[in-house]
Amino acid sequence: MTQGVPEELRIKRKELDKxxxxxxxxxxxxxxxxxxxxxxxxxxxIPVFDKAREEQVLKTREIWGLEEGIDWRFVEEVFKLIxxxxxxxxxxxxxxxxxGIYGYGGMARTLAEVFSRAGHKVVITGRNLEKAKELAQSLKVEWGEPKEVASKVEWLILAVPPDALIDVVRELAPLMRSGSLLSDISSVKSGIVDKILKELPEYVEYISLHPLFGPDIDPIGETIxxxxxxxxxxxxxxLSQALVSMGFEVVTASPDEHDKAMAVTQVLHHFALLTLKRxxxxxxxxxxxxxxxYVTYSFKKTLDTIKRLESLFDVVKEIQQRNPYAKNARRKFIENAEQLNEEFA
Ligand SMILES: O=C(O)C(=O)C[C@]1(C(=O)O)C=C[C@@H](O)C=C1
Known part of the structure; x- marks a missing residue:
């Protein structure tokens, strides 16, 4: 390959290597x-993630970059990665x-990976033990039978689709240790948390969680x-301390507050982007x-987001169908599209 490369290019490449x-x-x-x-x-x-400090880091590096004649957008990208x-x-x-993590999908993997990397002891379980074992082995953590896991962990996280959730709670919650904690991670809370609460024995605690990130990204710095x-x-x-020390931002809410906020940030967002794509x-x-x-810089990002949504279509659809404020959110979008259309006419 080096044959035919001019000497001066070869020298410059050597300099680059150095x-x-x-x-x-x-x-x-x-x-x-x-x-x-x-x-x-x-x-x-002290929490891992310090938003104010990160903003300061980005700003100063962008200025230093400019002083060196480097485009600030490039510096921003590089330092975001760093x-x-x-x-x-x-x-x-x-x-x-x-x-204990019940489930072996993308979110189960992401959470198990972060928790075990932080030094917590993680055990994976689920209906299909082979799949649980496969995930556990790839992350070098334990796996076990659902009932056995439920009876020994301090915190059991159910990373299963909403339809399967109640049956799993019914089966496992009674086996949990006194004072232990149960969490689900479903994206919509109305119609789910009440049902779970009804199934819980008196001695089990319950904190519902919603990680505001998909299974395919590095979650540190994101919100739960x-x-x-x-x-x-x-x-x-x-829990709040454990999550914060792993670098998550933690927001505390009631189920209704959560669903209302998600109607704005998730339901409307997904609906708008999928409408745009069609x-x-x-x-x-x-x-x-x-x-x-002909794709612009910012549109490229929009297209990437649309691609992600399309790959998670089942979850997207479920959120649209289950969030009690979704119908209103979608109507608002359509009304505003029509209004804007008139303004632009
Ligand atoms: O300054 C800190 O607190 C750090 O943890 C370092 C650092 C960095 O790499 O610059 C990393 C994470 C924080 O969110 C902010 C900054």
Whole structure:
């Protein structure tokens, strides 16, 4: 391959090799400092994720980049990646929890991975033990029979679709340890949490969770909504601290507050983007045009989001169907589209 490469290009490539090596050494040096920061944060119980500091980091680096003649957007992208890596390197567990995860889908994997990386003891279970075992082995954590797991963990997280949820609660909740905690992670809370509450024995606590991220992204720095339904202060404090020290932002809400907020940020957002996609496809066909080469920087991001939504279509549909405020949200969207259409006429 080197044959035919002009000598001066070869020399320049060598120079690049050297600089890139130095770049990596500097990144490793930064990571070592981050490790020290983790220890300090663990000592004082300071959250991993510090939004204000990250904003300051991005702003200063963008300015320094400009001083060096480097485009700020590039600097922003690079430092966003560095910060993401930095956060995910920092996870710590102040007190170690024994956590059971029922399920082997994408969210089960993401949560199990983060919890075990932070130092918690994780055990995977589910109806299909082979699948549970497969996931557990790939993450190097334990697996076990549902009943056995339910009876030994301190915190059992059910990462199963809403239709399967109640049966699992009915089967496993009575076997849980006194004072232990149960959580579901469903995207809509109305019509689900009440049913779960009815099934719970008196000695089991219940905090419903909604991780506001999909299974396919690095979750550190993202938000988890915490909905305490049946718990003493102990678990609310313990859980909130555990999540914060793993780098999550925690928002506490009631089930109704959660569903209302999600009607705005999730239902409307998904509906608008899927409507956009269908309209794009129809219009492109009608106009007989291939628009793929004409995609702007920000539209590329929109298309990526649409692709993600399409790959999670079942979940998207379920949210649209189950959120009690979804119908109104969709109507608002249609009304506003019509109104805007008149304004633009
Ligand atoms: O300064 C901190 O608190 C850090 O943990 C370091 C760091 C960084 O890598 O710069 C990482 C995560 C925080 O969200 C903010 C900044």
């Amino acid at each position: 600089v890139d090596r130095e770049l990596l050494s500097l990144i490793a040096k930064r990571m070592k400092i981050v490790k020290d920061i983790t220890e300090i944060k663990r000592k004082y119980g 910060l993401q890596q930095s956060r995910s390197q920092q996870l710590y567990a102040k007190s170690k929890l024994y956590i 909504v915490m909905i305490p339904l049946k718990s003493y202060d102990y678990w609310v404090r313990e 309209s794009m496809d129809e219009l492109a066909k009608e106009l007989d045009v291939n628009y793929e080469g």
